[in-house]
Amino acid sequence: MVNLNIDFNGLKLKNPILTASGTFGYGTEFSDFIDLNRLGGFIVKGTTLHHREGNPYPRMAETASGMLNAVGLQNKGVEVFCKSIYPEIKDYNTNILVNVSGSVVEDYVSTAEMINELENIPAIELNISCPNVKEGGMAFGTSCASAEEVVKAVRKVYKKHLMVKLSPNVTDIVSIAKSVELQGADSVSLVNTFLGMAIDAKTRKPKLSTVTGGLSGPAIKPIALRMVWQVAKAVNIPVCGLGGIMNADDVIEFMLAGASCVQIGTANFIEPDITIKILEGIEHYCRKFGVKDINDLIGALDS
Amino acid sequence: MVNLNIDFNGLKLKNPILTASGTFGYGTEFSDFIDLNRLGGFIVKGTTLHHREGNPYPRMAETASGMLNAVGLQNKGVEVFCKSIYPEIKDYNTNILVNVSGSVVEDYVSTAEMINELENIPAIELNISCPNVKEGGMAFGTSCASAEEVVKAVRKVYKKHLMVKLSPNVTDIVSIAKSVELQGADSVSLVNTFLGMAIDAKTRKPKLSTVTGGLSGPAIKPIALRMVWQVAKAVNIPVCGLGGIMNADDVIEFMLAGASCVQIGTANFIEPDITIKILEGIEHYCRKFGVKDINDLIGALDS
Amino acid sequence: MKKYIHYFEVIYNTQLNTDYYLLKLFTEEDLPAIFPAQFVEVRIDGAPNTFLRRPISIHDVNYEKNTITLLIRIAGEGTAILSSIKSGEYLNLIYPLGNSFTMPDSDRILLIGGGCGVAPMLYAAKYFMQFGITPTFLLGYRNKESILRPEKFAKYGNVFYTTEDGSFGEKGNVLNHSLLNNEEISFEKIYACGPEPMLKALSDLAISRKIECEVSLENLMACGIGACLCCVQNTDQGHKCVCTEGPVFNVKNLIW
């Protein structure tokens, strides 16, 4: 038997497979295809203090081995989440994380405070890296000072596991990671999407209503992997790695680079049952290569 | 007849198609496949003051819709270039640019000085963005201060067209572009490769001898296009766009985003005659959409 | 309604005209109940630019033979790959997706399809027919050559045509057809699918004439199952997902 349990700085994961915010709805969208209870956890949609309609369509463009999105944090706001959505999902036997987004520090704080009250939500993922909202999001994640400010404020009110999601659109992701660690983050997740753009040569128009959007999918994997490797070496809190993961080998690579767990994002769109296939692939890998405990892979890159 | 001529801040291009440094050797490698005289120009390998053996192998890894390289500026040094290589290529009827790289400011300056003497080299491309050399390269391109320093120093000795090649591994490429403009760059080219990494899950080893390397190819196109769009809006010097261009539509997209000319990089490896196919594709596009002058496309994004 | 991921074997792939192909697909699994205007998400293997699945309407269903039929118009790389698939090969489908046309109260219903928008109308008619409802079809094409499966449509209702060049049926587009412009003929409900400008014009007409009208919309989709929120349509209740809250919308709720 292979041990897949991971103690992610207090968060008990039955395996390293989580799903990425904004790509997995509220989990229930996938219950026709997989048993959600088998996941290490899932992270629900970006949730903001107030209801948001998101950006106008078109919100999506396909690119080589990837896609751009400009959803813009469409969600019904944290109150509706707590009242109507939480009760529907709270009894899954897995870790449910809420991805908390905002445009001003106070919004992050108020949202986190409300989520803090939800018994079956053991952690939030603080999204300081959304490239798709004008007012902020990514802006918080692209300088140490602003990242510190928001993490510090949220840390005061949020008592459970605080994961901070980093933006890859920076010169030096390591120093941002260190800043949020200093302010008491329990873990970091990386990466969010890369700011990109697509144009229709025929119509001469941008393919997204917002011109730019967030790039995800296998195209970004090599950059994401490099960032995880750099950050994992530099901080003492654990790292959740993501960006373009499509199969079990990809997960192993992120773990070897230093991630203690991973998130599956865009891949869910193509194979709604990919998480479970990957989980089985990981078990297969461990058996094949004699790995008895998945923890042995974390940071085990032979370089 | 479609006009494809472009006056790129004094550099006369017969069409917007150049080739990217490090992907086109010294041009002659491609003479079996295309007539080099038909190009708008070509940019030879990264050239340094002294001979460089480059990095150990493996230097290459394939990724989804892209590749990582860690060549590390292998070249025989500027003296050998001037004495042995330049005479072999100088009579092509196209613009030959030398990509000038270095690890300290003085090396850039000395190299640029020597190239300045070569009659048939109308421009250099200052590479402040190579991610594959430990000592510098990219470090110059990731802060405004260091970018300014090297451009200022080279500007003093280099009298012809000075193109500066920017790194995409930054939070704010626009401010770097503005800095180099301020120091007298005649144009900017972007992007160089993204710092990435690949791991072999089976052997647990990095796929590159240097662990990290530069990501190129269609995977990066959406990010490169966004950066070109941002920079072209912000500076008054012209922009040469590159990153994942594989076909004529890609070129049109870069031009609509604001590039006055483009470079074809990794695509040359897969189709050594791609430049000419793209050139013909652009003519076809212009005829189809009634574009009489290619200059009309520059920055003509309808957003 | 439960969604499935099944492999289907290609029984045949027939070219209907320059741009259109008919794919008959068989699965060993039991087909779930499928409703009119529902669609599948097809995985397109083998090209870096067709990373995401492609949404395609369910054109026909045969529960006895466990087959579904798709009508494919070549629009780009993904549909071009589909058009070249050969019998015996397999396609991976997620289905059945989306809501569906609602049941009418009478058989005074008109099914309007423009171009590729005729695809869901065949199965819609077949479905309604189970309930004793015989619809009228109004199908718009570019010209006579581009008309798709006329005998097949004729089986399930009265068919009227428009062609842009007048080479068959009435000249013009479906909006110009006398059926719609004859105050004598009244329809309880119109169901339509086709290019957005056509649907918009139809919506105006239906609203002004107080005819119920449901349209099946297209949108760019990443997931097809309501998870990504990429495929939104603006409505009087805000952004709605075309993949789960559509593709069918009552025109009175749409904000175009």
Next chain:
Amino acid sequence: MKKYIHYFEVIYNTQLNTDYYLLKLFTEEDLPAIFPAQFVEVRIDGAPNTFLRRPISIHDVNYEKNTITLLIRIAGEGTAILSSIKSGEYLNLIYPLGNSFTMPDSDRILLIGGGCGVAPMLYAAKYFMQFGITPTFLLGYRNKESILRPEKFAKYGNVFYTTEDGSFGEKGNVLNHSLLNNEEISFEKIYACGPEPMLKALSDLAISRKIECEVSLENLMACGIGACLCCVQNTDQGHKCVCTEGPVFNVKNLIW
């Protein structure tokens, strides 16, 4: 030597055993002169992870029929796609690439191939035979079942085998074969291709016995034409490109 980009039609694709396929390819263009150990760069269409071409040795050439033959071992996605290509389909090749084995002075030459490394040896022998040279082959395989095209090799020289399990020829790897360990038999020159550990051991042996030895190396290639400098091998003259200054190196110049 001029290089070409040509389309080739697949004449046949035969599976030789679990991992190996033989592809015969025809082009309407005139074949240029091809030298032993040269290779092609095949474009692999239809998968995002096989973005770059794949280098494959030229296994055989028929100038009358304008065909070349490739021996493919499934190593990953790209070679798997090649293994499933069907006759009548087309492959895009850049060729002929690389330097080549140099001419020997006598026919006391030994061609050593290990596993997939046997690929270039067939054409090498055929090429040398034009000059009246009949080589000796020493081919190493895992077991009897994995032996490739024995009759074909037998046409061009004397063939000796090793198998790891001893099921055919001598047991062990090529280095263990009595041919190489019999002081009576002397070869003027050895040509070899195969896994790196085998080539390294052979190199030591050749150097210590003062036998000329040329090896054909593999390396990861992006362009195949000397433009990218990705495929370097360390030598006593510094980094050399395997694609243009190789794949053939004299072992005395190699720094492994």
